[in-house]
Amino acid sequence: MTRPKTILITGASGFLGTWLSRMAAKAGHRIFGIDLRAPLQPQIWAGFATTSLDSVDLDALLENNKIDAVCHLAGGASVAASVKDPYGDFSSLLPGTARLASFLKKSQPQARLFLFSSAAVYGNPEILPITEETPIMPISPYGIHKATAETLLAHYARVFEVGITIFRIFSVYGPELRKQLIWDVSQKALLAEEEGKREITLFGTGKESRDFMYVKDVCQAVLKVISKSNPEGVEVYNLASGVESSINEVAELLIKNLGVEVQIKFDGEVPKGDPANWKADISKLKSLGFTPEYNLDKGLHQVATWAKSIY
Structure with a gap:
């Protein structure tokens, strides 16, 4: 068994941050x-700062604890929001990322920085499945800014010898995610049932595909990578199930599990910045011994x- 780690989590109260913190604490970290x-x-927290990454006193938060x-x-966590406000999306990620890397170089050189990036950096790849060597070609401000953060940290790793791991997360889902x-x-299916309607309308054509990964599997994969002996420099991992599923297939399967009888109609309008097909x-x-459970x-x-329990 690997020794418990001391881990700092930014964005800790978001959907994925909340799940990761629970599972990390349960694992003894x-x-x-x-x-x-x-x-x-x-x-479950040894210390928590309710503030922004730009203004937090990192030394005071960590109280001279060495972090791993x-x-x-x-x-930002929304392609649509990044399209509406590109600079806002940029500002929410890049300055804080640079500040973290600089802090580690100065005060916590033994720590490794794990950037939670996105498959959005790949854009619309020509060849599936997508490997970690697939060319970076984002098609949304969100993807552009994630790719920029990756490049920034790659240079910090080279110049300042900060250890960097990049997680390119595909379509994570699970309980408590109230968007996407x-x-x-x-919500549309449960409302339709309540109102006696037999049809719901979704964006797109239904033929678009994604690689969905359940949130517990994402967190287990992250903790697996953190627990291994990390090399110097930069490493990159796709976090996904390796299974391509169409949007229509996912919607139909969810409706079956909800136990409601509604039909799905697609409006044919694909939101700007959305890719066509993804499979990782x-x-x-898997070479680390990880296999998705869900x-x-x-x-x-x-x-x-x-x-259904919260509706």
Whole structure:
């Protein structure tokens, strides 16, 4: 068994930050957090700063504790929002990322920085599955800024000898995520049933595809990578299931798990910045001994149970 780590998590009160903190604490790791919102479970944190990454006193937060890893989840989390406000999306990610890397170089040189990037950096790849060597060609401000953060940290790693790991996360989902496709479908379907309607309308054509990964599998993969012996320099991992699923397939499967009888109609309008098809090659992740526990049906069953409980 690997020794417990001391981990700093930014964006700690978001959807993925909340799940990661719970699972890290349960695994015996010591965790510190930063977020504008207070944590849901304050008792699991060794220290928490309810402020922005730009203004937090990192030395005071860590109280001379040596950290092993920084999980950097802070920043924008919406392609649509980045299209509406590109500079706002830029400002939420890049300055804080540079500040973190500079802090590690100066005060915590033993720590490794884990950037939670996105498959959005790949844009619309010509060849599937997508490997970590697939060319970077983002098509949204969100993807551009994630790619810029990756480049920034790659240069920091080269010049300042800061250890960097980049997680390119595909379509993560799970209970408590109150946005994006799966949330949208669950709310529309439950409302339609309540109102006696038999049809819901979704964006796109339904033929678009994604690589969905259940949130617990994402967190297990992250903790697996953190626990291994990290090399110097930069390493990159795709975090995904390795299974391509069409939007229509996902929506139909979710409706089945919700136990409602509604038909799906697509409006044919693909939102700006959305790619057509994604499927990840996760060979590198599997080489560490990681295998996803949740297939799509099992994961959507968990989401459906939660969605019905809060509706």
